[in-house]
Structures are given as C-alpha cells and as structure tokens.
Amino acid sequence: MRILVTGGAGFIGSAFVRNVLADQYPGLEGAEVTVLDKLTYAGNLANLQPVAEDDRYTFVQGDICDAELARELVGKADSVVHFAAESHVDRSILGGADFVLTNVLGTQTLLQAAMDTKLTKFVHVSTDEVYGSIDEGSWDEEFPLRPNSPYSASKASSDLIARAYAKTHNLPVAITRCSNNYGPYQFPEKVIPLFVTNLMDGLTVPLYGKGGQIRDWLHVDDHCRGIALVLAEGRAGEVYNIGGGTELTNVELTEKLLEATGRDESFIERIVDPRGAAHDQRYSVDISKINAELGYSPRVTFEQGLAETVAWYRDNRDWWEPLKARSVIDR
Structure with missing residues (x-):
C-alpha cells in the first residue's frame, strides 16, 4: 500500500507516519509513506527524523493548494490521510484567511485530484470543535455542526466538502473527528506543552478566565490508531468520532501539570x-x-500519557526551545 500523508511533519501527522513505518497498525504493514508538508511554523522535519532513513519514506515539501502537485502525488498513492490544516484557534481569531485557504480550498484541491485516480480510501482528519459546545451529554456523528471560531468553521466547511465529494462523486472518503490531542512533538503553543515547558523554566502559565472550560483529552497514539482503523476498515461516506474519555476543566488540567512539574x-x-x-x-x-x-x-490512560509526555519534554529541550519564540499562546 502507498499512503500519501498530508501535513505529515506536524504533531499528529508525524506520529501517524512514525507508527505506520514501525508497522504498528494491522492491515497497514509494509506500507510506503509519502509525506506532503508545506513546513509552515508548525511543520518540523525533526518530527520525522526517527524515520528519515527508512526506505519506505519519502518527503515532499509543497502546498496542498497546488493542484498540479496534488494531482501528481495523489495519482501515485493508493490512499490519502489528510492531516494538513491550520489548526490554532487564537491565530484564526487574529486572521481567518489562511484557515479558509488551507482548510477549505486545500481539502477541495486534494479531493479533486482524487477524482482522477483509483484511490482506495481518503481519510479526512477533522476535529470535535466543528460541533460547537455541549453542556451535557456527548456528540454523536449525526449532531449538527455549529462551529464558533474561524478555525472550527473552516474545518466544518472542509468536512462538508469531503462529504459532498463522497456523496456526489462516490469517492471513498471517510471523516474522523477527534478530541483534544496531547503527547510528544506537540508544538509549544498548545496548552499542555506550553504549560509544561513554562513550568520547567520557572515561568508562570496563563489561564483564561476561571478555567472552567471542559475538554476531553486524547493521547496522540490513540488518535492515530483510530485513524489507522478507519483507513483500513472504515466505511466510505461515514464520520467517526475518536475520543480519549478523560474530561477535565482547564483548572483541573493545570493542577495536574503543576503537580507533574513540582510547581x-x-x-x-x-x-x-x-x-x-x-x-x-x-x-x-x-x-x-x-x-x-x-x-x-x-x-x-491520561495519567500514563501525561507522565510520559512531561518526561519527553524534560528530555528533549533541544527540540522545543527553538520553537518557543515562534509560538502564539493557546490557553
């Protein structure tokens, strides 16, 4: 199998690539992986260094909005896993144009390229933020999309375009929607690596308001395993939620991070x-x-995953220190 992974130098995409090449996923053993990444601020070739010498790995620097490049690379693949996206809420509030361009037009460009090929599966990776907010209970996949930020609105738009190509053109597209990810190699503008690295350096951590917002936390390896299952066995035209099962308020999360770093x-x-x-x-x-x-x-488990994540940032200062100056705080 030949898999094209867009955004494969980012946090989640690189975890998926490393695990595929380590033959961690049933049904994907021996797969060849081509990564397409623009290498914007959040894309980092250091995330792929562990597999850089693997004969089954190829890297291409480029833009998913480049129709000619998309057509060339999709045409060489059996399947596509589409991670590439602008994903930072606060950046989208400062300016939404890049989010619409990449998340909406970029997704459409890839889907259009897929129409001209014999693609086995196109997995479009999305987010639970497209649903908006829920006071009680949990969203199933039929819940209406009610995004509240330019970021989540652009992702909801890309979801609908993916669905339309599946229904109108019979493309083998499946959509996944995940909860908040954490783990190694996460860009340090996101809340867990930002707080952990600040606390390690004796700096304060910024908590929005009363910190009562609740998020479900999902380890990146669990998320990628769910994506691999959808790629191997998921039904075309369907949406699959992927969650971690650990809901915490931002205050509760902060308390756990303080404890983990001795602050x-x-x-x-x-x-x-x-x-x-x-x-x-x-x-x-x-x-x-x-x-x-x-x-x-x-x-x-969140306890295991958080402990291992904190240890990773403690042991890999040379990875995150150069990135901190470029980060925009995500609380």
Missing part, C-alpha cells in the same frame, strides 16, 4: 479570556460508533 498555584497567571462568550464551554464526543464497528477504545 504550586503561585505559577498560575489568570488573564482575561480574549475569546469571551465565544469560548466553547465543553467538548465531549460519543465514540460508540467507532467502538462498535472497528473495535476502537482508548488504551493510554
């Missing part, structure tokens, strides 16, 4: 939430469908 509450800096009323209060996905159809359930 106390004096390191919390409470600031006004720039998102205001637009800050989604709670995310929670129902994973019954992917569990019933594909046998997915999270394996990495």
Whole structure:
C-alpha cells in the first residue's frame, strides 16, 4: 500500500507516519509513506527524523493548494490521510484567511485530484470543535455542526466538502473527528506543552478566565490508531468520532501539570479570556460508533500519557526551545 500523508511533519501527522513505518497498525504493514508538508511554523522535519532513513519514506515539501502537485502525488498513492490544516484557534481569531485557504480550498484541491485516480480510501482528519459546545451529554456523528471560531468553521466547511465529494462523486472518503490531542512533538503553543515547558523554566502559565472550560483529552497514539482503523476498515461516506474519555476543566488540567512539574498555584497567571462568550464551554464526543464497528477504545490512560509526555519534554529541550519564540499562546 502507498499512503500519501498530508501535513505529515506536524504533531499528529508525524506520529501517524512514525507508527505506520514501525508497522504498528494491522492491515497497514509494509506500507510506503509519502509525506506532503508545506513546513509552515508548525511543520518540523525533526518530527520525522526517527524515520528519515527508512526506505519506505519519502518527503515532499509543497502546498496542498497546488493542484498540479496534488494531482501528481495523489495519482501515485493508493490512499490519502489528510492531516494538513491550520489548526490554532487564537491565530484564526487574529486572521481567518489562511484557515479558509488551507482548510477549505486545500481539502477541495486534494479531493479533486482524487477524482482522477483509483484511490482506495481518503481519510479526512477533522476535529470535535466543528460541533460547537455541549453542556451535557456527548456528540454523536449525526449532531449538527455549529462551529464558533474561524478555525472550527473552516474545518466544518472542509468536512462538508469531503462529504459532498463522497456523496456526489462516490469517492471513498471517510471523516474522523477527534478530541483534544496531547503527547510528544506537540508544538509549544498548545496548552499542555506550553504549560509544561513554562513550568520547567520557572515561568508562570496563563489561564483564561476561571478555567472552567471542559475538554476531553486524547493521547496522540490513540488518535492515530483510530485513524489507522478507519483507513483500513472504515466505511466510505461515514464520520467517526475518536475520543480519549478523560474530561477535565482547564483548572483541573493545570493542577495536574503543576503537580507533574513540582510547581504550586503561585505559577498560575489568570488573564482575561480574549475569546469571551465565544469560548466553547465543553467538548465531549460519543465514540460508540467507532467502538462498535472497528473495535476502537482508548488504551493510554491520561495519567500514563501525561507522565510520559512531561518526561519527553524534560528530555528533549533541544527540540522545543527553538520553537518557543515562534509560538502564539493557546490557553
């Protein structure tokens, strides 16, 4: 099998690539992987260094909006796993144009390229943020899309385009929607690596408002395993939620990070939430469908995953220190 992975130098995409080339996923053993990545601020070839010498790995620097390049690379692949996206909420609030260009037009460009090939599967990787916010219960895959930020609106738009190509053109497209990811190699503007690295350096951590927002935390390896299941066995035209099953308020998360780094509450800096009323209060996905159809359930407990993640950042300062100056805080 030949897999084209867009955004494969990013946090989640690179984890998927490393695991595929390590033959971690049943049904994908021996797969050849081509990574297409523009290498924007969040794309980092160091994330792929562990597999850089693998004969089954090829890297191409390029833009998913480049129709000619997309057609060439998709034409050489049996399947596509589409991670490439602008994904930072606060950046989208500062300016939404790049999010629409990459997330919407880029996805459409890849899907159009797929129409001219005999692609086995196109997995479009999305986010639970497309659902908006939910006070109680959990979203299933039929829940209406009600995005509240330019980022989530652009992802919801790309989801609908992917669905349209599946329904109109009978393309073998499946969509995944994940909860908040964490783990090694995550760009240090995101909350867990930002807080961990700040606390390691004796700096304060910024907590928006009262910190009452609730997120479901998913280890990147569990997320990628779910994507691999959808790629290997998921039904075309379907949406699959992938969650971690650990819901925490931002305050609860911060307390765990303080404990893990040996700091106390004096390191919390409470600031006004720039998102205001637009800050989604709670995310929670129902994973019954992917569990019933594909046998997915999270394996990495939050306690284990967080401890290993903190240890990774402690041991890999040379990876994250150069990136900190380029980060925009995500609280």
